[in-house]
Amino acid sequence: MHSMDEEVLQHGTARTALAVPPREEGFWVSAKNIERLSRVASRSDRGEQVNVLIRGPKGCGKTTLARDFAARWSRPFYEVHCGAFVDAEQWFGKDRLNQGETWYRKARFIHATETPSCVILLDEINRAHPEVLNAVLGLLDWRRSLWSDDLTYEVRVAAGVVFFATLNEGEEFFGVNPLDAAVRDRFPRTVRLDYPPKREEAAILQSHGLSSPMAHKLTEFAHTLRKASRPVPVSTRQLMVAAEEICEGASLREAVETAIIFGTEDIALEKTALQALQWVEDEPFVAGPDNS
Ligand SMILES: Nc1ncnc2c1ncn2[C@@H]1O[C@H](COP(=O)(O)OP(=O)(O)OP(=O)(O)O)[C@@H](O)[C@H]1O
Numbered sequence: 433m434h435s436m437d438e439e440v441l442q443h444g445t446a447r448t449a450l451a452v453p454p455r456e457e458g459f460w461v462s463a464k465n466i467e468r469l470s471r472v473a474s475r476s477d478r479g480e481q482v483n484v485l486i487r488g489p490k491g492c493g494k495t496t497l498a499r500d501f502a503a504r505w506s507r508p509f510y511e512v513h514c515g516a517f518v519d520a521e522q523w524f525g526k527d528r529l530n531q532g533e534t535w536y537r538k539a540r541f542i543h544a545t546e547t548p549s550c551v552i553l554l555d556e557i558n559r560a561h562p563e564v565l566n567a568v569l570g571l572l573d574w575r576r577s578l579w580s581d582d583l584t585y586e587v588r589v590a591a592g593v594v595f596f597a598t599l600n601e602g603e604e605f606f607g608v609n610p611l612d613a614a615v616r617d618r619f620p621r622t623v624r625l626d627y628p629p630k631r632e633e634a635a636i637l638q639s640h641g642l643s644s645p646m647a648h649k650l651t652e653f654a655h656t657l658r659k660a661s662r663p664v665p666v667s668t669r670q671l672m673v674a675a676e677e678i679c680e681g682a683s684l685r686e687a688v689e690t691a692i693i694f695g696t697e698d699i700a701l702e703k704t705a706l707q708a709l710q711w712v713e714d715e716p717f718v719a720g721p722d723n724s
């Protein structure tokens with residue numbers, strides 16, 4: 433590699449400075465999970481490299497949790513959407529054309545891997561193409577390094593780097609890959625997330641401007657569906673959208689239709705959701721913390 437190439441490599445690195453993300457306002461994490469994550473942070477502080485799998489149902493805060501970890505412990509953060517990588521070389525960099533000449537620009541992922549204490553999120557790892565993921569397995573196991581033909585050097589994971597991977601539960605029903613055994617083995621720590629308890633979920637909605645009675649009606653609706661004999665997965669994200677609709681002047685029914693019911697493709701689930709909606713609309717007691 434000649435010196436101009438290196439300059440471009442350096443330049444590419446400088447342009448992609450990794451930042452500590454801001455705290456997620458109002459993001460709720462259980463006390464147990466805070467403890468779990470603080471143990472991860474302690475290991476990372478001692479220079480260990482830690483891999484953590486975050487699993488849970490859709491829209492329960494998996495992606496946000498990884499970002500929030502970086503924010504809480506003031507770490508630079510980098511996120512890869514695994515499903516978007518179609519070929520293994522994307523991990524390392526790509527050729528760029530500049531004034532008729534081709535330059536190789538190192539990928540941000542490599543830059544993040546080489547940044548001490550960086551938090552790297554491999555988001556929706558079960559959507560990764562297996563052959564694409566195989567190319568970086570060496571970074572995730574005891575080797576913590578791999579030779580890159582593209583970069584022509586041995587990439588090493590910096591001290592204290594934390595890899596998070598998220599896994600959406602239930603996606604196997606929609607034809608998304610189950611988690612590969614090789615990947616599972618490389619993530620020996622797991623944080624299992626679920627939707628926040630009723631009281632906390634109502635508080636989240638209120639912190640976004642929703643009135644207390646409406647917040648309690650929405651969370652009651654969601655919890656009824658989640659514990660139905662054939663559960664309807666209503667996510668915290670969907671409740672937030674319903675709350676936004678109500679804040680824009682929609683009725684409870686309109687908001688729930690827009691955020692949850694009209695997007696449901698399963699007629700039986702839609703029917704269950706409509707029944708639960710009818711119930712919270714009619715039930716005057718579903719409106720305060722004492723009844724939640
Ligand atoms: N525990 C929580 N506290 C506050 N807000 C939450 C919480 N969980 C989810 N949310 C809200 O829902 C949104 C979706 O969260 P996020 O994208 O992190 O979930 P996810 O589990 O990664 O979703 P997906 O399954 O679609 O990948 C967040 O932007 C946040 O507004």
Ligand SMILES: [Mg+2]
Nearest residue numbers: 494495555598
């Ligand atoms: Mg996510």
